[in-house]
Amino acid sequence: MKPAVLKKWIPAVLAPAVIAAFAIGASIAADAQVQLEPKTPQQVLQMIVDSKVTDFSGSTSATLDLGIPRLPDLGSNGTMATPDASPGPGASASPDSTSAPPEAHLLDMLAALSGTHEAQVYVDGPDKARIQVLDGMDEQNFIRNGSSLWHYDSSSNTADHIVVPGFPKKASSKHSTMPPTPGAMADKILEAMGQNTDMSVADGPRIADRDAYTLELVPRSDDSLVAKVSIGVDAATGAPLQVVVDAVGQTNPAVSVGFTSFTPGTPAANLFEFTPPAGAKVNEHKVPPRALKDKPGHHPDAANPGKKLGHKPGNAKPGKQPGHRFDTDKPGHKKAMQRPDSIRGTGWDTVVVVPAKDVPKEVAGNAMLNQLATPVEGGKLLHTSLLNVLLTDDGRMVLGLVSLARLQAVANGK
Amino acid sequence: MSNRGLLANEVVLLYRRRRTWAMLLALGAVPVLIAVAVRLTSGPPTGRGPAFLDRVAGNGFFVAITGLLVCIPLFLPLTVAVVAGDTIAGEAGSGTLRYLLTAPVSRPRLLLVKFTVAALFCLSATVMVAACGLGIGSLLFPVGPVTLLSGTTVSAPAALLRVGLIALYVAVSLIGLAAVGLFISTLTDVPVGAMAAIAVIAVAAQILGQLPQLDWLHPWLFTHHWLGFADLLRDPIRWAEFGQNALLQGGYLLVFGALAYGRFASKDVLS
Amino acid sequence: MTGVPESGDLAIQTAGLGKSFGKRRAVNNLDLAVPRGSVFGFLGPNGSGKTTTIRMLLGLATPSSGTISLLSQPMPAAAGEVLPRVGALVEGPAFHLFLSGRANLTRLDCADATADRSTRTRRVDAALEKVGLGKAAKLPVHAYSLGMKQRLGIANALLRERELLVLDEPTNGLDPQGTREVRHLISALATEGTTVFVSSHLLSEIEQICSHVAVMSVGNLVAQGTLEQLRAQGRRGVKVATPDTGVAMAVLSRLGLDPQVEPVPGGEDGIVGAVLGPEAPEPEHLVEGLVAAGVRVRGFTVQPASLEERFVALTGEGFDLVQ
């Protein structure tokens, strides 16, 4: 070709180059943070504790990748932004999903939850908060204003209302009231750390376009499935902005919850005032006494990711009601929690043993569980990248964030 | 010199074509069909079908929104493929391209005018769906304050504004496809071939967007934000999606506009 | 050929112009020189590269080699400046069929950003009038006959005052009456001073109006000059009427000619014809030789050099296109 002809293609070469340069430049600019004053892990922890950000708004993104195989029949239910991903209320609250055994339900949900979920968060002080979980063409709203709790599900146009007397006082300990902000998760992990964790402060990238410290927690354990927990802490305010949990042997984070944008400041007051729209079905709920006792934060539940996930914003399935949490309703599970002798080990190596009589029948006989479980020495293993569950041949259920070897050792009575 | 003479002429040409009106009327028929179907089957909502369908009976505004939603995956891309595929290939195929170029029109100017007309069609198409939806919706169903996804209720005028925004959002969403179409149209002298290729690309991009194995690719597909207009029905409106979509479509316009220029400016017009 | 005008006087000048489609050479090393004010006939059989040349002249196709200067400006670099002064008809008319003739012309005039908007309607109507389409101006083009479309194409070339008209086979599809009209139109424009570059595969159609001619054959320019120059290059021919065709053939061959027997229906005499090249003996010597060999010469005619013969000699006869 002649040079004159080649010249006409210059823009065609330049355009992608310019775009690539901008994209790279923007990501470098977003990542490049000013030289932060070096801090020790203790100082960063202190920043979190001292953080006075009580009012903020932001966008959060939660990604879950537990290495669970996707079941064919879950596909359409779990993907977002597909043309038919927004089925009407009948499909999302299909009757069979409520009658299915809870464990099957759990796997359903974990598989469906895998992927990225986005939510908009508004917080004004300890007793006003609103979370909007963006779910394709639908939206789940959780609104708390003092003792009044609202949930609105756009797909079914139903609203749930609970008034929790005395709620404000109890909830005044930060981050514990609502499906977790990153701060709530950070607190839980810090609580659970104990002595057996290596802590360091890394030069992480900027988070949500803000300068941030990244506190890294590495379990000092050979058996833990948790490779690393990274907590991004806003350099300016000390607010935790991001929590990333890496699993052993997995490149992508198993869990990543964080702000993609974060703005300190009081959100508009009307965001916290919810009036159910005309035509919506409104369910008024009484507060069961148990619900108060079982409030999150009262369990030693940091060792149970299923438990944590139960409170994640993205976890609320369309059509599900708040308070109807699958794991707290499981009798066996709960009893196991309440009996200290069923918990072996401490810290990262904690293993929970559920005696055979407390394991629900549905678990052992469940077809889907059997399909997913792999036979191992001494029983069957349900494996995710963070949590292992061993169903022993004698009917016990042994679970923890640990390797199979440790579960087997515990099961064998060591 | 100004583009106005030619642009005005091309716009008139677009709307003088029977084909254009056939496509616009077909698009307008979609919300009408939806509304009539909902009206005739006045049972309780079954929960099946596209999002918002179960709200149609309660509020005519949702006819327009459901109509747009239904048209996005196939009908709108098809019509845009016809118009964008015709831009250059149509002129080449009928031989009029050589007379335009010797008139003379500079080739970049012709591309610009043709793209502008295609973009205008994108807007006409979405406005047509929205307008027909609003029209039939107000005829068959009550029209009043609208409950947003966040549970907030807005007045009818505010809802009208939101429907307009959605039409605009969808029109912007189609810009990338129109730019791809402009480029493909410069590759051939057979307009039907270009149209088919563009339609196939629009469908293929949506299929790729569904494959979880390609999730690294998804944010770069021009179809990625096509269904993101739900963010305009939230309270407060999330503009992020609108912005990202505009940026992405702008990127497509830049890249494929430049490719179209490279191809067209160096092309021998032999038809 | 002598008297090649200076480039300033040339409406079109090409140097070494060539175009290949893949390996096929459609136009080869073309050196055209079209004087301003001339009516330049661009002759050649179908497929000889006329249209391809015209496409390159107008900037529609990029030359594979060589340079073009149109109205003293380089093409395609100066297309925007030059083309408004050039009216063109390329490879037949092409219009939007659902638009009227007038709407089509208006559209093309809008396309020319340098055209005066205020006079647009008047100019469009005048152009339609000039080609006799005044009455059909409002009809959609799909209702036009081929001849009417051809006229509309010419009208497009006449939308503005042009310094140069490039007309590719303008009489294609026209009836004899229409052909004559086009010829008159071209002559009239030429008298006003417009240079006309008109291509045709039929010499007879443009012979009467051209001042200059170029002849193309298989992509090559084989002759170029004024009509007189070309005619002067022509060769005379002789025809011998005799019953002894065989002997006559032998004699003429011996004298260095390439004789051919032309069949004569229903007569005992045959006709032997031959073209006289520049080195051929004079006709009287031919008669002498024939008579001496005992050929019964019953008729002997000398045909003067004709353009037609020249054209055929340059491009070959019949349908077998040399590729």
Ligand SMILES: Nc1ncnc2c1ncn2[C@@H]1O[C@H](COP(=O)(O)OP(=O)(O)O)[C@@H](O)[C@H]1O
């Ligand atoms: N688009 C094309 N692709 C390949 N070859 C072509 C093309 N256009 C013309 N040609 C070839 O170029 C030669 C000259 O064609 P053309 O210029 O149209 O002849 P003319 O106008 O004298 O009849 C022919 O041999 C033709 O086959």
Ligand SMILES: [Mg+2]
């Ligand atoms: Mg030709």
